[in-house]
Every structure is written in C-alpha cells, then in structure tokens.
Amino acid sequence: MSLRRFILKRLLLTVPILFGVSVITFALVHLTPGDPISQMVAENPNVSQAEEAQLRAQYGLDGTLWEQYATWIGNVLSGDFGDVYGSSQSVAGVLISRLPETIALGLFGWVFALVIAIPTGVYAAINKDKFGDTASRIIALSGISIPNFWLGLMLILVGALWLGWWDVGAPRTAVYHPEMLWFLILPGITVGTAAAASIMRVMRTSMAEELNKEYVVAARAKGLPERKIILKHVLRNSMISVVTLAAMLTASIVAGSVVVETVFNWPGLGRELVQAIHGHEINLIMAITLFTGFFIVLANLLADILYAVLDPRIRYD
Amino acid sequence: MSLLEVNDLTVKFYTEEGVVNAVDNLSFSIDRGEKFGVVGESGAGKSVTALSVMRLIESPGHIESGEVLFNGENLLEMSDEEIRSIRGNEIAMVFQDAQTALNPVYTVGEQISETIRHHLGYDETEAKERSIQLLDTVGIPDAESRFSDYPHEFSGGMQQRAIIAMALSCDPDLLICDEPTTALDVTIETKILQEIETLADEFDTAIQLITHDLGVVADVCDRVMVMYAGKPVEKAPVEELYYDPKHPYTVGLMSSIPRIGDERERLQTIPGTMPDLVDLPSGCSFHPRCPYAEESCTRSEPALVDPETGAVATDDDEHVAACLEYTGELTDGLGYEVTVRDSSDDAEVETVAGAKASSAVDTDVPDAGGDRRD
C-alpha cells in the first residue's frame, strides 16, 4: 500500500473514533448533575419558569439526550461549535485563541522530554549497570512517580519564590512574547518530566537489547568506530520502540497539561477545559475534547509513519 | 613469517556460574593464502578463538594471555585505533547467520559501502560502484538494483553472499569464516563454500574456516585444527587427518558426518556432551566421552605431541595430537583401525571397531587428495 493510501485510510478511521469520543463525552457531561441553565437560574432568582424553558430551548438543552446530541452533532458537522453560555464568544473563537498557548506548552514539553531522555537513555545503555546508569534509573523512577501538580508547585516555589527568576503565574501577553516564552520553561518542564522519564527507560532497555545483537559485533568487525556504531546503527534500531511509546505518551502529555496549565495559570486549552467543566459549558467541553481526541489520533498516525520510515521491514497495511 | 600466528592464547569468561575456560593455551598459525580449518563441536572455543583474533571479545570475556601476531605485529597490544584500522580491512569476518549480522534498517549496499568509505577513503559514488561490483562478483544477479535493497528483501543465501562481499570489500589478507553455511540449506551450502574458495584464491586471501563439520573442512581446507573444550587436540594437513586421524575425538567427529545416499547406519554421534567449561574434567578433558579412556587419562593431561615420536610438538611438526597414547601412557592402546576403501569414485576411510569400543565409521573424503593440491 502506498503511503498516501495509508494516511488516507488512517484519517478516515478518525471519523468513527471521534464519533465514539463525542458520544461518550456528551453522555458523561449530561449525566453529571446540574446544567448551565440551572446555574444561571440559581445566580438570578428573578428568572421565571417560562424564561428558563425559553433559555433551554435557545441553547438546545430541551428534549431528550438523543435529540440534544443530534442537534449538537448537526451543528458541528456544519462547522458550528456553538457559543459559550452567558457570553458573546463563540466556542470556535475560544479554541482558536487558546490553541497557540497549548501547542507551545505541548511542544516545549515534548522537546524537553526527548532532549533529556534520548541522550540519557543512550548513556545509561552504554554504561549499563555502572554508576551513571543506576543514578539515571533512580532519577527516572522519581520522574515517573512524582505527580505533576506537585512538581509544578515545587518549581514555582524554587524558581519564582526563592530564586525570583520567574513570576508566580503566566504573564498576560501574547505567546510569542519573550516574557511568555521564558515563563514557558516552568510548565514545559513540568509537563515533560514524566514523559522524559518513561522514554529514557525504554530508550535504555531497547538500546541495551540492540547492543547485544550480532549486527553490532559485525559492525565492530568492519572496523567502524564505536561512536558511529552507536549513533548510526544502534540508535536507529532502538528508536523504533521509542517512537511507539512516544505516540502513546502524547495522550498523557495532553492530560498532564490540563493540570499543569491550571497550576501555572497558563492560558491554554487545558485551563479553559477546567473552567468549562466548572461552568457546565457543554459546548466548550465537547469541542476541546473532540479537538484533543483528533490531536491524539493524529500523533499516533505520525508515529506510525515515522515507525515505517525508521524500519524498512514495516509495510503500510 | 606466517600471516597469522597465535601463541598461547587463553581466554576466560567471568560469568555468574564461574570462570569459563573458553580457550586454553591455544597456538596455531596460518600462512599467507592458506586455507585453515578449525573444527569442533559447539562450545569447543572455535568462535571465541576467531573473535579473539579480531580482539572482539566483550565483557564478561577477557583475553588472559598470549599473543596474536598478524604480519609480525601483536594485535593484542595495539591501540583501539590501530586495531580498528585492521578490522574489516586486513582481517575480515564472515558470520554464521547473515540475517542477524546485517543491520535490518540499512540497505545492503550501504552496509558494504560504509566499510569501503571508512577504510579506503572512497567517496559516496566510488564506494557505491565498488559495492555493486562486489555484489556482482559474489554472484548476486542484478547487483545494481539489489544495491538499494534491504536485508529482508534478500534470501538467506543472498544475505550470506552479501556478507561475503562486505568481508572482501577491502581486500583482506585474512578472512575468518565462522560457520558460514550452517544457517543455509545443503544445496546453497555447497555453492557458498565454492564461492568462498574461488574468491579466496582470486583475492589471494587466507581463510580461517570455523565449522563443526569435517566434511566442509575436507572440501575447502589445506590444514585443520581440531578443538575440544578450548584446547587443540589434533592438527594436521587435511588428507592426513582423514586417512590417518590420531585423536579419538577426531575419529568420533568423522563418524558423525552425515552422507547422502549411504544406507548404512551413519549418523552416529559421539556419546555424551561437551564438558562444563567452568569445571573441566581432570586429566584429558575428553576422557568422560572417550571409548579408549583408561585410568591414567583421568590423571595426566596429554600434551600436543608428534604421534610418531611422542616428542612435544614444535612448529615444524605437520601432524600433532594430544592423546596419552603417543607418550606411551596407555596400556591397551587406541582400539580403532583405519582402512581405506574404494567405493564408486570416492576414496573412503573406514575406522573399524577395535578391541575396546565399537565405532563402525566410514568417512567421506571428497577430493582431499591429489587434484585439489596442484
């Protein structure tokens, strides 16, 4: 199968996946007690019964769950994600304005994770069972075990309160502003640490395994320098399992950013999602969830393509 | 001066089970252009010997002592840099299983070219040209397009040919072939062996052929060393080894050569297994399996001697063996007889059951005699 057909097939596959995601999220959101209208009514006791019913109708919140879902999905398919209740903003507008912040955070977390994990993993594999390996394993284990909200708070404590190098919360500027990029370091490290730790461990294991293979002896027998053997022959083979893991970790980075954005008051989609859940902003919750799902599917697709690029034995099918 | 001279090589592996005496005090030499066979069952120390020559023994293994003189220079004392300039360049290796020796994620062509670029300093295009030419030489059809194939797109035989091309790429003086055909089926085996032989002549390369199969040795080699439990037990020119084996282990190995088209009971192997290299039997390591073992065999360790005189082997001795028989320490002697029979057009050697043991054996000696040594 050609690469193009493979990508096309996988993209088509996202449709049923996103449909499933939307159904489940929709059901969960509606099954939680309370809805935006009751919240408005509670805040303003002067609203009459008739007005409440009219509000419900206006936001498509009357009728059965299935009817509501049908209305919602119909709108989404025609490109309308609805409005944020009680404000004039459209959901799509919020999404677009918050997206750069979230992408910046995720990318930084990713780059941080890879930059830390790959060299450390390689180093640990080469020096297997020596001091450096043991030390890096202990650090990795802590990295996996530490909850990210705690790590975030510690970074704020040290970086902002003790050292005074950063502000306590994200500055209110555009994302590409130097101040904002500087602040990005803290939440970026927080969101990337757990991923760095797991990637490092997989890197170490798979590299150590590859180092025992006969093609390594064969490469040595050819007289190639050790550095070249590691960086050219062994690394590429070890990366194959890392890519698979990295794709799976995308989901955890996304999930992690929800907490981290809240801790650092980072103005991204994750923080928006938490606020949306508090405010029963159904349209917003649905849109962010769908978007996240799409992104994760895309990351996996990317990983599969990369996987086939790294390993010529893999066929697209 | 010999091309390769290994003196008193001892290699140990420090494992959790104990110290493995993989190679013990081993000496041999290979002349320029010579085809030298190393034979023994697995665990005899053949591969360790080969890897030691290239100084590729990895932890927990360690070369304890000895020297490996290549063109008179001790490889074991060279810097890492120096030994690397010899590996793949002057001494090259053909591995047992080509499939695992090739890196699955790079093209076959790239894996050949990189050696050429590294040692000979060729640029990308020159190296590619030479690689294609080599692939063609080793008999890969359509070499030009096969150059950019990945290893998994090659058949087993073709992979092994590619490995041979890779090994020959820098015109080595010595080609170490570690069981080069074990992973292949019989029809391809013969072809590959012939290929190795012709190419070695063409490239004027000496061969150290490691195998468990005496039949393979007979096809290819000039001289043979038989190893058992890390030690050499017999060294001889190939036809002498076949017509006049001196060590009971060699005789045992001959009886286990399978031969197609022979109705008699043939596939008789030496009873028992290779001893534990951590805890070698006392005296002659072969005594637990030797049909002629006597009490003295458990006590004294036989030295390599000239079987005619019983004098300790020197470099000038063509045929040497390590059995107490030749130093007069056995009371009953060795109970096998060697008879040369002629059947069809093959000369055959029959070792007939002797006084103490029954090992009815006959051996294929392909054209080990006259016509190959002209």
Ligand code: SF4
């Ligand atoms: S020394 Fe004894 S045990 Fe060893 S090969 Fe000779 S007869 Fe057999």
